[in-house]
Amino acid sequence: MHAYDAVIFDLDGTLTDSKPGILESTEYALNKIGFPVPDAAVLQKFLGPPLAESFMKYCGMDESQAALATEYYRETYNPGGWKNNAVYPRIRALLSELHGRGVFLAVATGKPLGNARKILEYFDLLPYFDAVSGPDLNDLHADKAALIRKVLPAGKRAVMVGDTAGDVLGARGAGVDSVAALYGYGDEGETRTAGPTHVVRNTDTLCALLCPDMPKPKGYFVTFEGVDGCGKSTQIAAMEQKLTQFGYTVRRTREPGGCPIAEEIRKIVLAKEDGGMCPETEALLFAAARAQHLKEVILPSVAQGKIVLCDRFVDSSLVYQGNARGLSREWVKEINRAALREGAPDATIYLRMSHTEALRRRLSVSDPDRIEQMGDSFQARTEAGYEELCRENPDRFVPVDAAQAPEKVAEDAFRALFARMKKEGVL
Numbered sequence: 331m332h333a334y335d336a337v338i339f340d341l342d343g344t345l346t347d348s349k350p351g352i353l354e355s356t357e358y359a360l361n362k363i364g365f366p367v368p369d370a371a372v373l374q375k376f377l378g379p380p381l382a383e384s385f386m387k388y389c390g391m392d393e394s395q396a397a398l399a400t401e402y403y404r405e406t407y408n409p410g411g412w413k414n415n416a417v418y419p420r421i422r423a424l425l426s427e428l429h430g431r432g433v434f435l436a437v438a439t440g441k442p443l444g445n446a447r448k449i450l451e452y453f454d455l456l457p458y459f460d461a462v463s464g465p466d467l468n469d470l471h472a473d474k475a476a477l478i479r480k481v482l483p484a485g486k487r488a489v490m491v492g493d494t495a496g497d498v499l500g501a502r503g504a505g506v507d508s509v510a511a512l513y514g515y516g517d518e519g520e521t522r523t524a525g526p527t528h529v530v531r532n533t534d535t536l537c538a539l540l541c542p543d544m545p546k547p548k549g550y551f552v553t554f555e556g557v558d559g560c561g562k563s564t565q566i567a568a569m570e571q572k573l574t575q576f577g578y579t580v581r582r583t584r585e586p587g588g589c590p591i592a593e594e595i596r597k598i599v600l601a602k603e604d605g606g607m608c609p610e611t612e613a614l615l616f617a618a619a620r621a622q623h624l625k626e627v628i629l630p631s632v633a634q635g636k637i638v639l640c641d642r643f644v645d646s647s648l649v650y651q652g653n654a655r656g657l658s659r660e661w662v663k664e665i666n667r668a669a670l671r672e673g674a675p676d677a678t679i680y681l682r683m684s685h686t687e688a689l690r691r692r693l694s695v696s697d698p699d700r701i702e703q704m705g706d707s708f709q710a711r712t713e714a715g716y717e718e719l720c721r722e723n724p725d726r727f728v729p730v731d732a733a734q735a736p737e738k739v740a741e742d743a744f745r746a747l748f749a750r751m752k753k754e755g756v757l
Protein backbone atom coordinates (compact mmCIF):
# COMPACT_ATOMS: atom_id res chain seq x y z
CA MET A 331 0.00 0.00 0.00
CA HIS A 332 1.15 3.55 -0.68
CA ALA A 333 1.90 5.49 2.45
CA TYR A 334 0.72 8.90 1.21
CA ASP A 335 -2.49 9.83 -0.54
CA ALA A 336 -1.19 13.18 -1.83
CA VAL A 337 2.22 13.69 -3.44
CA ILE A 338 3.56 17.08 -4.43
CA PHE A 339 6.53 17.13 -6.76
CA ASP A 340 9.11 19.72 -7.57
CA LEU A 341 9.77 19.82 -11.34
CA ASP A 342 13.42 20.55 -12.28
CA GLY A 343 15.79 17.90 -10.94
CA THR A 344 12.89 15.83 -9.56
CA LEU A 345 10.56 14.94 -12.44
CA THR A 346 12.82 16.09 -15.27
CA ASP A 347 16.52 16.42 -15.87
CA SER A 348 16.32 19.97 -17.15
CA LYS A 349 19.95 20.88 -16.59
CA PRO A 350 21.19 21.13 -20.21
CA GLY A 351 18.44 23.51 -21.38
CA ILE A 352 18.59 25.70 -18.27
CA LEU A 353 22.37 26.05 -18.19
CA GLU A 354 22.56 26.79 -21.90
CA SER A 355 20.11 29.68 -21.50
CA THR A 356 21.73 30.88 -18.24
CA GLU A 357 25.12 31.16 -19.95
CA TYR A 358 23.54 32.99 -22.86
CA ALA A 359 21.95 35.51 -20.46
CA LEU A 360 25.19 36.07 -18.50
CA ASN A 361 27.20 36.62 -21.67
CA LYS A 362 24.64 39.04 -23.04
CA ILE A 363 24.41 41.14 -19.87
CA GLY A 364 28.22 41.04 -19.51
CA PHE A 365 28.64 39.15 -16.24
CA PRO A 366 31.23 36.37 -15.95
CA VAL A 367 29.89 32.82 -16.14
CA PRO A 368 30.51 31.17 -12.72
CA ASP A 369 32.09 27.71 -12.48
CA ALA A 370 30.07 24.52 -12.87
CA ALA A 371 29.52 23.96 -9.13
CA VAL A 372 27.94 27.41 -8.78
CA LEU A 373 25.93 27.12 -12.01
CA GLN A 374 24.46 23.91 -10.64
CA LYS A 375 22.82 25.98 -7.88
CA PHE A 376 20.74 27.79 -10.53
CA LEU A 377 18.72 24.63 -11.00
CA GLY A 378 15.60 24.79 -8.89
CA PRO A 379 15.23 28.22 -7.23
CA PRO A 380 13.70 31.16 -9.12
CA LEU A 381 16.24 32.42 -11.62
CA ALA A 382 16.41 36.09 -10.63
CA GLU A 383 17.13 35.07 -7.06
CA SER A 384 20.17 33.06 -8.26
CA PHE A 385 21.45 35.90 -10.45
CA MET A 386 21.45 38.12 -7.34
CA LYS A 387 22.80 35.52 -4.93
CA TYR A 388 25.56 33.98 -7.07
CA CYS A 389 26.49 36.72 -9.57
CA GLY A 390 26.11 39.82 -7.42
CA MET A 391 23.42 41.44 -9.55
CA ASP A 392 20.99 43.98 -8.18
CA GLU A 393 17.26 43.52 -8.68
CA SER A 394 17.02 45.42 -12.00
CA GLN A 395 20.06 43.59 -13.46
CA ALA A 396 18.57 40.28 -12.38
CA ALA A 397 15.28 41.17 -14.04
CA LEU A 398 17.11 42.05 -17.28
CA ALA A 399 19.20 38.86 -17.16
CA THR A 400 15.98 36.90 -16.69
CA GLU A 401 14.56 38.56 -19.81
CA TYR A 402 17.67 37.57 -21.78
CA TYR A 403 17.40 34.03 -20.45
CA ARG A 404 13.88 33.80 -21.80
CA GLU A 405 15.04 34.86 -25.28
CA THR A 406 16.54 31.40 -25.83
CA TYR A 407 14.70 29.32 -23.24
CA ASN A 408 11.16 30.19 -24.31
CA PRO A 409 11.40 29.52 -28.06
CA GLY A 410 12.82 26.00 -27.71
CA GLY A 411 15.60 25.76 -25.10
CA TRP A 412 13.07 24.28 -22.67
CA LYS A 413 12.79 21.16 -24.84
CA ASN A 414 16.41 20.33 -24.05
CA ASN A 415 15.13 18.37 -21.07
CA ALA A 416 14.39 14.74 -20.17
CA VAL A 417 11.91 12.97 -17.91
CA TYR A 418 13.77 10.79 -15.41
CA PRO A 419 13.40 7.03 -15.95
CA ARG A 420 10.36 5.42 -14.23
CA ILE A 421 8.71 8.77 -13.44
CA ARG A 422 6.00 8.35 -16.08
CA ALA A 423 5.13 4.88 -14.77
CA LEU A 424 5.13 6.12 -11.16
CA LEU A 425 2.77 9.00 -11.92
CA SER A 426 0.48 6.76 -13.93
CA GLU A 427 0.38 4.15 -11.20
CA LEU A 428 -0.28 6.64 -8.37
CA HIS A 429 -2.86 8.53 -10.43
CA GLY A 430 -4.59 5.24 -11.26
CA ARG A 431 -4.82 4.45 -7.55
CA GLY A 432 -6.50 7.74 -6.79
CA VAL A 433 -3.51 9.45 -5.15
CA PHE A 434 -3.72 13.26 -5.41
CA LEU A 435 -0.76 14.50 -7.48
CA ALA A 436 0.51 18.05 -7.81
CA VAL A 437 3.55 20.02 -8.92
CA ALA A 438 4.94 22.97 -6.94
CA THR A 439 7.83 24.53 -8.82
CA GLY A 440 9.94 27.67 -8.73
CA LYS A 441 9.60 27.86 -12.53
CA PRO A 442 7.03 30.29 -13.95
CA LEU A 443 3.69 28.48 -13.99
CA GLY A 444 3.18 28.87 -17.75
CA ASN A 445 6.54 27.28 -18.54
CA ALA A 446 6.00 24.48 -16.06
CA ARG A 447 2.63 23.60 -17.59
CA LYS A 448 4.09 23.79 -21.10
CA ILE A 449 6.84 21.30 -20.16
CA LEU A 450 4.45 18.91 -18.42
CA GLU A 451 2.18 19.05 -21.44
CA TYR A 452 4.96 18.50 -23.96
CA PHE A 453 6.13 15.38 -22.13
CA ASP A 454 2.54 14.24 -21.71
CA LEU A 455 2.72 14.31 -17.91
CA LEU A 456 0.10 17.02 -17.33
CA PRO A 457 -2.88 14.61 -17.38
CA TYR A 458 -1.57 12.88 -14.25
CA PHE A 459 -1.69 16.03 -12.12
CA ASP A 460 -4.60 17.41 -10.17
CA ALA A 461 -2.90 20.80 -9.61
CA VAL A 462 0.20 22.77 -10.60
CA SER A 463 1.59 25.83 -8.85
CA GLY A 464 4.45 28.08 -9.83
CA PRO A 465 5.22 31.81 -9.62
CA ASP A 466 3.90 34.15 -12.25
CA LEU A 467 6.37 35.60 -14.73
CA ASN A 468 7.14 38.79 -12.83
CA ASP A 469 7.41 37.27 -9.38
CA LEU A 470 11.14 37.21 -8.62
CA HIS A 471 10.87 35.81 -5.07
CA ALA A 472 8.60 32.79 -5.08
CA ASP A 473 8.31 31.15 -1.68
CA LYS A 474 8.30 27.36 -1.84
CA ALA A 475 6.16 26.84 1.26
CA ALA A 476 3.51 29.16 -0.21
CA LEU A 477 3.64 27.33 -3.55
CA ILE A 478 3.15 24.01 -1.76
CA ARG A 479 0.26 25.34 0.35
CA LYS A 480 -1.45 26.51 -2.83
CA VAL A 481 -1.88 22.94 -4.09
CA LEU A 482 -2.17 21.13 -0.76
CA PRO A 483 -5.49 19.31 -0.56
CA ALA A 484 -7.38 19.28 2.75
CA GLY A 485 -7.64 16.08 4.74
CA LYS A 486 -4.91 14.09 2.99
CA ARG A 487 -1.60 12.70 4.16
CA ALA A 488 0.78 14.60 1.90
CA VAL A 489 4.46 14.46 1.08
CA MET A 490 6.62 16.82 -0.97
CA VAL A 491 9.31 15.34 -3.24
CA GLY A 492 12.15 17.65 -4.22
CA ASP A 493 15.86 17.68 -4.91
CA THR A 494 17.03 20.73 -2.96
CA ALA A 495 17.19 22.01 0.62
CA GLY A 496 14.65 24.65 -0.48
CA ASP A 497 12.12 21.92 -1.21
CA VAL A 498 12.69 20.23 2.15
CA LEU A 499 12.39 23.52 4.03
CA GLY A 500 9.35 24.48 1.97
CA ALA A 501 7.69 21.20 2.88
CA ARG A 502 8.40 21.84 6.56
CA GLY A 503 6.98 25.37 6.23
CA ALA A 504 3.83 23.96 4.69
CA GLY A 505 3.60 21.31 7.41
CA VAL A 506 4.11 18.20 5.27
CA ASP A 507 6.64 15.35 5.11
CA SER A 508 9.41 15.50 2.52
CA VAL A 509 11.44 13.20 0.29
CA ALA A 510 14.88 14.45 -0.71
CA ALA A 511 15.63 13.25 -4.24
CA LEU A 512 19.42 13.03 -4.23
CA TYR A 513 19.52 12.17 -7.96
CA GLY A 514 18.68 15.81 -8.76
CA TYR A 515 20.79 18.96 -8.48
CA GLY A 516 20.71 19.83 -4.79
CA ASP A 517 23.89 19.78 -2.72
CA GLU A 518 23.64 16.54 -0.75
CA GLY A 519 25.03 18.02 2.49
CA GLU A 520 22.70 21.02 2.40
CA THR A 521 19.71 18.89 1.53
CA ARG A 522 20.38 16.42 4.35
CA THR A 523 20.99 19.25 6.83
CA ALA A 524 17.53 20.58 6.01
CA GLY A 525 16.20 17.37 7.63
CA PRO A 526 14.07 15.54 5.06
CA THR A 527 11.67 12.83 6.27
CA HIS A 528 12.98 10.40 3.61
CA VAL A 529 15.98 10.31 1.31
CA VAL A 530 16.14 8.52 -2.07
CA ARG A 531 19.14 8.09 -4.36
CA ASN A 532 17.34 7.29 -7.60
CA THR A 533 13.89 6.98 -9.08
CA ASP A 534 13.76 3.23 -8.38
CA THR A 535 13.96 3.89 -4.65
CA LEU A 536 11.48 6.75 -5.05
CA CYS A 537 9.04 4.30 -6.66
CA ALA A 538 9.63 1.76 -3.88
CA LEU A 539 8.90 4.41 -1.25
CA LEU A 540 5.78 5.98 -2.78
CA CYS A 541 4.35 2.92 -4.48
CA PRO A 542 5.77 -0.21 -2.81
CA ASP A 543 4.01 -2.81 -4.99
CA MET A 544 4.57 -1.02 -8.27
CA PRO A 545 4.75 -3.39 -11.26
CA LYS A 546 8.11 -3.92 -13.00
CA PRO A 547 8.73 -1.81 -16.11
CA LYS A 548 7.40 -3.35 -19.31
CA GLY A 549 9.85 -3.77 -22.14
CA TYR A 550 8.93 -3.30 -25.78
CA PHE A 551 10.51 -4.58 -28.97
CA VAL A 552 10.37 -2.23 -31.95
CA THR A 553 11.86 -2.95 -35.36
CA PHE A 554 12.52 -0.49 -38.18
CA GLU A 555 12.07 -1.68 -41.74
CA GLY A 556 12.08 -0.26 -45.24
CA VAL A 557 13.86 -0.42 -48.58
CA ASP A 558 17.60 0.36 -48.74
CA GLY A 559 18.05 4.14 -48.47
CA CYS A 560 14.75 4.94 -46.73
CA GLY A 561 16.55 6.77 -43.89
CA LYS A 562 16.41 4.16 -41.15
CA SER A 563 19.64 5.10 -39.38
CA THR A 564 18.65 8.76 -39.02
CA GLN A 565 15.18 7.81 -37.85
CA ILE A 566 16.33 5.28 -35.28
CA ALA A 567 18.76 7.80 -33.80
CA ALA A 568 15.96 10.39 -33.59
CA MET A 569 13.61 7.87 -31.98
CA GLU A 570 16.23 6.86 -29.44
CA GLN A 571 16.75 10.47 -28.43
CA LYS A 572 13.06 11.25 -28.14
CA LEU A 573 12.14 8.11 -26.20
CA THR A 574 15.04 8.73 -23.81
CA GLN A 575 13.82 12.29 -23.26
CA PHE A 576 10.38 10.89 -22.51
CA GLY A 577 11.90 8.79 -19.73
CA TYR A 578 12.31 5.42 -21.42
CA THR A 579 15.42 3.28 -21.18
CA VAL A 580 16.39 2.47 -24.75
CA ARG A 581 18.62 -0.23 -26.21
CA ARG A 582 19.45 0.48 -29.85
CA THR A 583 20.71 -2.39 -31.98
CA ARG A 584 20.85 -3.61 -35.60
CA GLU A 585 20.71 -6.59 -37.91
CA PRO A 586 22.64 -8.31 -39.25
CA GLY A 587 24.80 -7.83 -36.15
CA GLY A 588 24.11 -6.37 -32.72
CA CYS A 589 26.48 -8.69 -30.81
CA PRO A 590 30.02 -9.96 -31.51
CA ILE A 591 29.13 -13.28 -33.19
CA ALA A 592 26.41 -11.71 -35.31
CA GLU A 593 28.72 -8.82 -36.30
CA GLU A 594 31.23 -11.43 -37.58
CA ILE A 595 28.47 -12.98 -39.68
CA ARG A 596 27.57 -9.49 -40.94
CA LYS A 597 31.07 -9.12 -42.41
CA ILE A 598 30.63 -12.29 -44.46
CA VAL A 599 27.11 -11.66 -45.61
CA LEU A 600 27.55 -8.01 -46.58
CA ALA A 601 31.08 -8.27 -48.04
CA LYS A 602 31.43 -6.05 -51.09
CA GLU A 603 32.89 -8.76 -53.32
CA ASP A 604 30.42 -11.39 -54.47
CA GLY A 605 32.01 -14.73 -53.49
CA GLY A 606 29.28 -16.67 -55.25
CA MET A 607 27.11 -16.99 -52.15
CA CYS A 608 23.89 -18.83 -52.92
CA PRO A 609 20.57 -17.41 -51.65
CA GLU A 610 20.05 -20.30 -49.21
CA THR A 611 23.43 -19.68 -47.54
CA GLU A 612 22.63 -15.99 -47.36
CA ALA A 613 19.26 -16.65 -45.72
CA LEU A 614 20.78 -19.11 -43.24
CA LEU A 615 23.53 -16.67 -42.30
CA PHE A 616 21.00 -13.89 -41.61
CA ALA A 617 18.96 -16.38 -39.55
CA ALA A 618 22.05 -17.58 -37.66
CA ALA A 619 23.07 -14.03 -36.79
CA ARG A 620 19.50 -13.33 -35.70
CA ALA A 621 19.30 -16.38 -33.43
CA GLN A 622 22.36 -15.19 -31.52
CA HIS A 623 21.23 -11.57 -31.41
CA LEU A 624 17.77 -12.49 -30.17
CA LYS A 625 19.07 -14.61 -27.29
CA GLU A 626 22.02 -12.45 -26.35
CA VAL A 627 20.60 -8.96 -26.71
CA ILE A 628 16.94 -8.54 -27.63
CA LEU A 629 15.12 -10.87 -25.23
CA PRO A 630 17.23 -10.01 -22.15
CA SER A 631 16.87 -6.26 -22.81
CA VAL A 632 13.08 -6.52 -23.16
CA ALA A 633 12.97 -8.60 -19.97
CA GLN A 634 14.83 -5.78 -18.18
CA GLY A 635 12.07 -3.36 -19.18
CA LYS A 636 14.00 -1.65 -21.97
CA ILE A 637 12.65 -0.37 -25.24
CA VAL A 638 14.64 -2.21 -27.90
CA LEU A 639 14.96 -0.38 -31.22
CA CYS A 640 16.29 -2.73 -33.87
CA ASP A 641 17.43 -1.66 -37.33
CA ARG A 642 15.92 -4.47 -39.48
CA PHE A 643 14.74 -7.86 -38.27
CA VAL A 644 12.98 -10.93 -39.61
CA ASP A 645 10.81 -8.92 -42.05
CA SER A 646 14.03 -8.06 -43.89
CA SER A 647 14.67 -11.75 -44.47
CA LEU A 648 11.10 -12.34 -45.65
CA VAL A 649 11.42 -9.44 -48.08
CA TYR A 650 15.06 -9.69 -49.24
CA GLN A 651 15.60 -13.44 -49.23
CA GLY A 652 11.93 -14.25 -49.92
CA ASN A 653 10.40 -11.71 -52.32
CA ALA A 654 13.62 -10.39 -53.81
CA ARG A 655 15.85 -13.51 -54.00
CA GLY A 656 12.88 -15.74 -54.69
CA LEU A 657 13.29 -18.25 -51.84
CA SER A 658 10.11 -19.83 -50.51
CA ARG A 659 8.50 -17.63 -47.88
CA GLU A 660 7.60 -20.75 -45.89
CA TRP A 661 11.20 -21.92 -45.72
CA VAL A 662 12.47 -18.47 -44.71
CA LYS A 663 9.85 -18.47 -41.94
CA GLU A 664 10.88 -21.95 -40.89
CA ILE A 665 14.55 -21.05 -40.38
CA ASN A 666 13.49 -17.92 -38.47
CA ARG A 667 10.92 -19.58 -36.25
CA ALA A 668 12.15 -18.13 -32.93
CA ALA A 669 12.12 -14.60 -34.35
CA LEU A 670 8.54 -15.06 -35.51
CA ARG A 671 7.24 -16.51 -32.24
CA GLU A 672 8.79 -15.71 -28.84
CA GLY A 673 10.94 -12.99 -30.40
CA ALA A 674 8.24 -11.34 -32.51
CA PRO A 675 8.37 -7.52 -32.48
CA ASP A 676 5.67 -5.59 -30.62
CA ALA A 677 5.68 -2.94 -33.34
CA THR A 678 7.41 -2.39 -36.66
CA ILE A 679 8.00 1.15 -37.87
CA TYR A 680 7.76 0.82 -41.63
CA LEU A 681 9.56 3.73 -43.27
CA ARG A 682 7.61 3.71 -46.48
CA MET A 683 9.42 5.03 -49.53
CA SER A 684 9.40 4.02 -53.20
CA HIS A 685 12.53 2.16 -54.25
CA THR A 686 13.22 4.75 -56.96
CA GLU A 687 13.23 7.64 -54.49
CA ALA A 688 15.33 5.56 -52.10
CA LEU A 689 17.85 4.79 -54.85
CA ARG A 690 18.18 8.46 -55.72
CA ARG A 691 18.97 9.28 -52.08
CA ARG A 692 21.29 6.31 -51.59
CA LEU A 693 23.50 7.01 -54.57
CA SER A 694 24.16 10.49 -53.30
CA VAL A 695 25.57 9.31 -49.97
CA SER A 696 27.20 5.88 -49.73
CA ASP A 697 29.20 3.13 -51.30
CA PRO A 698 26.79 0.18 -51.82
CA ASP A 699 27.27 -3.18 -50.03
CA ARG A 700 26.76 -6.56 -51.77
CA ILE A 701 22.98 -6.50 -51.41
CA GLU A 702 22.58 -2.82 -52.20
CA GLN A 703 24.47 -3.48 -55.45
CA MET A 704 21.57 -5.60 -56.73
CA GLY A 705 19.72 -3.98 -59.60
CA ASP A 706 16.53 -2.01 -59.85
CA SER A 707 14.17 -4.95 -60.23
CA PHE A 708 15.60 -6.50 -57.02
CA GLN A 709 14.90 -3.26 -55.15
CA ALA A 710 11.43 -3.06 -56.72
CA ARG A 711 10.69 -6.54 -55.33
CA THR A 712 11.78 -5.45 -51.85
CA GLU A 713 9.35 -2.52 -52.02
CA ALA A 714 6.53 -4.84 -53.13
CA GLY A 715 7.50 -7.28 -50.35
CA TYR A 716 7.23 -4.62 -47.66
CA GLU A 717 3.86 -3.45 -48.98
CA GLU A 718 2.65 -7.03 -48.83
CA LEU A 719 3.87 -7.49 -45.22
CA CYS A 720 2.28 -4.17 -44.26
CA ARG A 721 -1.09 -5.36 -45.58
CA GLU A 722 -0.72 -8.75 -43.89
CA ASN A 723 0.28 -7.35 -40.47
CA PRO A 724 -1.91 -4.30 -39.92
CA ASP A 725 -1.71 -4.66 -36.14
CA ARG A 726 2.05 -4.72 -35.99
CA PHE A 727 3.11 -2.49 -38.89
CA VAL A 728 3.16 1.26 -38.32
CA PRO A 729 3.63 2.80 -41.77
CA VAL A 730 5.21 6.25 -41.86
CA ASP A 731 5.67 8.36 -45.00
CA ALA A 732 9.49 8.43 -45.16
CA ALA A 733 9.68 10.75 -48.17
CA GLN A 734 8.79 13.76 -45.98
CA ALA A 735 11.40 16.02 -44.32
CA PRO A 736 13.39 13.96 -41.76
CA GLU A 737 12.05 15.99 -38.79
CA LYS A 738 8.47 15.34 -39.91
CA VAL A 739 9.16 11.62 -40.38
CA ALA A 740 10.65 11.50 -36.87
CA GLU A 741 7.67 13.30 -35.41
CA ASP A 742 5.10 11.06 -37.12
CA ALA A 743 6.99 7.91 -36.11
CA PHE A 744 7.34 9.03 -32.50
CA ARG A 745 3.70 10.09 -32.15
CA ALA A 746 2.47 6.78 -33.56
CA LEU A 747 4.79 4.67 -31.42
CA PHE A 748 4.26 6.61 -28.19
CA ALA A 749 0.46 6.44 -28.58
CA ARG A 750 0.73 2.71 -29.10
CA MET A 751 3.01 2.17 -26.12
CA LYS A 752 0.76 4.20 -23.85
CA LYS A 753 -2.26 2.19 -24.97
CA GLU A 754 -0.41 -1.01 -24.13
CA GLY A 755 0.68 0.29 -20.72
CA VAL A 756 4.35 0.62 -21.67
CA LEU A 757 5.28 3.66 -19.57
Ligand code: TYD
Binds near residue numbers: 585642646651701
Ligand atom coordinates in the same frame (compact mmCIF):
# COMPACT_ATOMS: atom_id res chain seq x y z
P1 TYD B 1 21.40 -2.25 -43.43
O1 TYD B 1 22.22 -2.46 -42.23
O2 TYD B 1 20.07 -1.66 -43.29
O3 TYD B 1 22.23 -1.45 -44.52
P2 TYD B 1 23.04 -0.11 -44.32
O4 TYD B 1 23.34 0.05 -42.88
O5 TYD B 1 24.24 -0.33 -45.17
O6 TYD B 1 22.12 0.93 -44.85
O7 TYD B 1 21.19 -3.66 -44.12
C1 TYD B 1 22.17 -4.31 -44.81
C2 TYD B 1 21.60 -5.06 -45.95
O8 TYD B 1 21.24 -6.38 -45.51
C3 TYD B 1 20.36 -4.48 -46.55
O9 TYD B 1 20.54 -4.35 -47.93
C4 TYD B 1 19.28 -5.47 -46.28
C5 TYD B 1 20.02 -6.74 -46.08
N1 TYD B 1 19.35 -7.73 -45.22
C6 TYD B 1 18.83 -8.90 -45.78
O10 TYD B 1 18.93 -9.12 -46.99
N2 TYD B 1 18.23 -9.81 -44.97
C7 TYD B 1 18.12 -9.63 -43.64
O11 TYD B 1 17.56 -10.49 -42.92
C8 TYD B 1 18.66 -8.41 -43.06
C9 TYD B 1 18.59 -8.16 -41.59
C10 TYD B 1 19.27 -7.51 -43.89
